[in-house]
Amino acid sequence: MNTDHGAGRITVSMELDGRHRSEEIPPHTVLLDLLRDRMGNTGVKASCERGVCGACTTLIDGVPTASCSLFAFSADGCSVETVAGQSGSGEPGPVQRAFAECGGFQCGYCTPGMVMLATALLREHPAPTDQQIREWISSNICRCTGYGMILDSVRRAAELIREEA
Ligand code: FES
Ligand code: FES
Structure with missing residues (x-):
């Protein structure tokens, strides 16, 4: 600096x-x-x-x-x-695609933060349990209360990342 x-x-x-x-x-x-x-x-x-x-x-x-x-x-x-x-390549990344596929957003305002949180989670836990996903996303609020579909999205993102590895 x-x-x-x-x-x-x-x-x-x-x-x-x-x-x-x-x-x-x-x-x-x-x-x-x-x-x-x-x-x-x-x-x-x-x-x-x-x-x-x-x-x-x-x-x-x-x-x-x-x-x-x-x-x-x-x-x-x-x-x-x-x-x-x-989406560095111009295409949405696997976590973004999973959120779109599973409806992990409604208004979408929380989504960028959730996507980044999920990205960090899946690097540390490539096959997370539901409990791990709940613990990680507990730091972020979805005012639309879309938590069920966010959970689905993180599970799906884990699958997509594994498939693409
Ligand atoms: S805008 Fe930063 S934690 Fe809410
Ligand atoms: S989708 Fe609206 S705040 Fe989460």
Whole structure:
């Protein structure tokens, strides 16, 4: 992190969805605002902005993190993954396809955070139990209460990832 900018600005650099990005920002900028407002990554959703709902979940070095509650400088030098990186080839990734196939969303507002959470879960537990899925997604709120279909979606994503391995 480079702090030599006068006017109290700092430069934060990261690997965002596989691409190197660097921005000069005020030091108090939270990661959510950096991603959405300065980097144009509006797939990351802002909701409670208090670290409660999980809508803004991104993976920082693979760890699900509420981007609304993290200073952007904390992600300096890190890998940051968002839902935008799920379709890097232009096609939806397996977790996205599973959510579409199983109806794991209604309004869709929680979906980017759920997709990122599921991505991290399935890396750690490629064949998760229902209990593991429930525990992992308990950090994220779906206001449409689509939890049954979200559970189905994560199970299906695990199958798709295994089939494509
Ligand atoms: S918007 Fe970040 S946890 Fe709710
Ligand atoms: S689908 Fe509406 S908040 Fe989850």
